[in-house]
Amino acid sequence: MACSWRGPSCYPTGTGRSRPPPSRHAAIRLPQLRRERGRAAPPHQPWEQIEDLRCGLSELEIDPRIDGERLGVWGISYGGGHALITGAIDARARCVVATVPAIDNFESQRRVHGQIGFRKLRQALLDDRRNRFVVSAATIWEVSIKRRTGRLDFEGDLIAACLANAFDLLPISAAHAELAGALPLHHTDPFDRMLIAQAKTESLVLLTQDRKMAMYEVPVLG
Numbered sequence: 239m240a241c242s243w244r245g246p247s248c249y250p251t252g253t254g255r256s257r258p259p260p261s262r263h264a265a266i267r268l269p270q271l272r273r274e275r276g277r278a279a280p281p282h283q284p285w286e287q288i289e290d291l292r293c294g295l296s297e298l299e300i301d302p303r304i305d306g307e308r309l310g311v312w313g314i315s316y317g318g319g320h321a322l323i324t325g326a327i328d329a330r331a332r333c334v335v336a337t338v339p340a341i342d343n344f345e346s347q348r349r350v351h352g353q354i355g356f357r358k359l360r361q362a363l364l365d366d367r368r369n370r371f372v373v374s375a376a377t378i379w380e381v382s383i384k385r386r387t388g389r390l391d392f393e394g395d396l397i398a399a400c401l402a403n404a405f406d407l408l409p410i411s412a413a414h415a416e417l418a419g420a421l422p423l424h425h426t427d428p429f430d431r432m433l434i435a436q437a438k439t440e441s442l443v444l445l446t447q448d449r450k451m452a453m454y455e456v457p458v459l460g
Contacts, residue, residue, distance in 0.1 A: 239311075239312045239313070239317075240287070240290075240291055240311070240312070240313035240314070240316075240317025240318070240320050240321055241313075241314060241315075241317050284320065287317075287320055288320050288323055288324055288327075291311060291313075291320060291321070291324045291328075292324060292328050295309055295311070295324075295328060295330045295331060299330060306330075307332070308332060308333075309330050309331060309332055309333075310331060310332060310333035310334065310335065311324050311325055311331045311333075311334050311335070312334075312335045312336075312337075313335075313336050313337070313339065314336075314337040314338065314339075315337070315338055315339070315340050316340045316343070318336035318337055318338060318339025318340060319336070319339045319340045319341050319343075321334050321335065321336045321339065322334060322336050322339055322341070347359065370406055371403075371404070371405045371406065372405065372406045372407075372408045372440075372442060373400045373405045373406070373407055373408065374408045374410070374432065374433055374436055375407065375408060375409050375410050376410060376429045376432040376433055376436070377429070377433070378396050378397065378400075378407075379429070380429040381396055382396060408436060408440065410432065410436075411439075413439055414432060414435045414436050414439055415432075415435075417435035417438060417439060418431045418432045418434070418435035419431075421434060421435060421454060422453075422454070424450055424453040424454065425448075425450045425451070425453070425454070430448065430450075430451065433446075433451075434451060434454045434456055437456045437457070438454070438456055442457075443457040443458070443459050444456055444457065444458045444459065444460075445459050445460050446458060446459075446460045447460045448460075
């Protein structure tokens with residue numbers, strides 16, 4: 239089950255975070271929003287959320303208590319659009335129910351806000367995009383190592399500190415890893431090379447005092 243944009247969510251049955259189904263007939267409400275160690279409102283990544291639904295089908299398919307030939311997907315609003323896509327690309331979903339699905343959110347928002355209000359909304363989204371602060375998973379990794387070895391004094395939860403300051407968290411993808419390995423050897427530090435690769439891939443400005451970063455033709459602030 240996929241809920242709406244801001245709807246509640248819980249984890250799939252069988253992960254130890256929810257009760258097991260009482261019989262062979264069960265409904266699983268998947269996390270429509272990915273949680274990162276207690277994050278209340280993670281970034282909305284539609285294809286990752288659709289992957290959540292497909293993972294839920296995988297879990298139900300192998301559960302001996304469930305009839306794997308009678309799986310379905312239900313979604314409402316934002317999740318309704320995901321349910322439709324999941325049914326189109328995953329043959330295991332034998333039944334799809336989409337309640338008031340949000341298929342074209344751009345058009346929906348334009349109608350809801352009106353022309354003037356929508357223009358203001360688009361400008362606000364653009365301003366927010368220009369003022370994003372992103373913390374790489376590579377930075378979290380490096381800071382955690384340095385704290386463990388006593389080279390850095392930092393109290394508390396790293397991820398919680400980032401979220402408390404409204405910083406977005408940037409995971410490391412296969413594309414990031416490939417580019418980091420292919421970069422010229424101006425800089426040999428693996429963490430810095432990853433940051434450069436991510437800045438190039440995601441069109442970000444690096445906040446650093448390391449002048450070697452500029453040798454990679456990536457925007458640098460610091």
